[in-house]
Amino acid sequence: MLKRRHGDRSEWKRIVKRQYSQKYIDRDGFKGYVTLLNIHNVTEPLTVNYEEKSVCIVDDGYMWLQHFPSNEHYSLTTMFDANGEVVQWYIDITNENGVENNLPYMDDLFLDIIVLSSGEVIQKDADELEEALTKGMINQAQYQLAWAEAEKINQQIENNDFPLMWLAKLHLKILLEEYMDIVIRQERQEDYSKTEDMVKRAFEHAEFSDKKEHFLVQKLRKSDAFIPELSLVAIDEKKEIVGHLLLTSIKIINQEEENASLALAPVSVAPEFQSKGIGSTLIREAIQRARDLGHTSIIVLGHKDYYPKFGFKPANQWNISAPFPVPAEIFMALELIEGSLQHVQGTVVYPKEFME
Numbered sequence: 001m002l003k004r005r006h007g008d009r010s011e012w013k014r015i016v017k018r019q020y021s022q023k024y025i026d027r028d029g030f031k032g033y034v035t036l037l038n039i040h041n042v043t044e045p046l047t048v049n050y051e052e053k054s055v056c057i058v059d060d061g062y063m064w065l066q067h068f069p070s071n072e073h074y075s076l077t078t079m080f081d082a083n084g085e086v087v088q089w090y091i092d093i094t095n096e097n098g099v100e101n102n103l104p105y106m107d108d109l110f111l112d113i114i115v116l117s118s119g120e121v122i123q124k125d126a127d128e129l130e131e132a133l134t135k136g137m138i139n140q141a142q143y144q145l146a147w148a149e150a151e152k153i154n155q156q157i158e159n160n161d162f163p164l165m166w167l168a169k170l171h172l173k174i175l176l177e178e179y180m181d182i183v184i185r186q187e188r189q190e191d192y193s194k195t196e197d198m199v200k201r202a203f204e205h206a207e208f209s210d211k212k213e214h215f216l217v218q219k220l221r222k223s224d225a226f227i228p229e230l231s232l233v234a235i236d237e238k239k240e241i242v243g244h245l246l247l248t249s250i251k252i253i254n255q256e257e258e259n260a261s262l263a264l265a266p267v268s269v270a271p272e273f274q275s276k277g278i279g280s281t282l283i284r285e286a287i288q289r290a291r292d293l294g295h296t297s298i299i300v301l302g303h304k305d306y307y308p309k310f311g312f313k314p315a316n317q318w319n320i321s322a323p324f325p326v327p328a329e330i331f332m333a334l335e336l337i338e339g340s341l342q343h344v345q346g347t348v349v350y351p352k353e354f355m356e
Helices: 126-134 140-158 164-180 189-202 213-221 278-292
Strands: 004-006 015-027 030-042 046-050 053-058 063-069 074-080 086-100 103-116 121-124 183-186 231-235 241-253 258-269 297-301 331-335 346-349
Touching (some): 004 086, 015 164, 030 086, 030 164, 053 086, 063 164, 086 140, 086 164, 103 126, 121 140, 164 278, 213 241, 258 346
Parallel strands (some): 258 297
Antiparallel strands (some): 015 030, 030 063, 183 231, 231 241, 241 258, 297 331
C-alpha cells in the first residue's frame, strides 16, 4: 500500500512549534494546492548527507512550501532556511495528488528527485521502487509511471523548464501575507507620523530601550544614510501600520580602506501584534530587497538567539568590530553575497544620528 502524506505533516514530532497554512492557487501556469509549514522551534536540527555534502533542511525558523499540482504525478517541496533562502527542492513522484478532510495529500510513488541550491540534481530511492514492485506494493503500470515521470522532470530541470522551482518564492510570499493578512511595502511619506507613533508604542515597555527609537527613525529619514527602498512597513487588514524596519547605510573602516554595509535598526512591531511572526517577515523581506538592490552585507546589534536564524553570525568572525564596547555574541553580520565579507575588516561607523 502506498504511503499517503498530508501537507500539514502533523505526525512530525521533531517540530515543537509550528504554523500551517494552505491555499488553492490558479495562476502563473500553476493550478493546485500550496501548503506552508512555518517551523518555529524543533527538538533538534535535521541535516542530510549527499556523498560529501551536508545540507541542513530543518531548524528553527525554517519553512517548507509544498506544491500539490492538480492532475500531475509529482509534488514539489521547497525548503527555505530562516533567511528565506532555498536550501533544496525535493520532488516526490506520486501516484496521485488529492484532498482529504480539507488537507492536500500525495500518494508517494517512492522515486525522488533532489535539486540542491548549487543546481546539482540527485536521484533517490530507485531501490525502494524496485523493492515495491517485487513485493507487489505497486503494479507494473505504477512502476512505469514513476520512471516516466522522473525522466520527464529530469529533462525539464536540465532544460531549465521546470518553472515551479522559480515560482516558489512568489508563492511563499503570497501564503505568508495571506496567513497573517499582512502586506509588507515600502514606507511612504504620508506614513511617517503613524510609523513613529507605532515605533514609540512598540518600545514603550521594552527592557533594553531608551524609549527614543521613534526619534531615531525620524532623524535617520533626514540623513544621508537613508535608503527609502529599505524603509519597510507592515500593514494589517485594516490598513494600519503594525510593523516597521529600517536598513541604513554604514561603513566598515580600517586604516587602509572603507567598505559599505547596512545597519539593521530599529525593527518595531506594535505590542498587540508581537510574537506573530511579523518581525521575522519584515526581516526576511528586507534582506531580500537589500540583496536585490546590490548591497552585500548587513550589521545588527541584537539578541544572540534571534538573529542567527536569519543567517547572522558574530561579526568578529570577519574581524569586524563595533565602535563601542559590546558583547561579541550580540554584534552580528550577514553576508548577502557569499564571501562578500571575506576581505573586509575594521570598525563599523554608524551615521551620527545613531549617537545623538
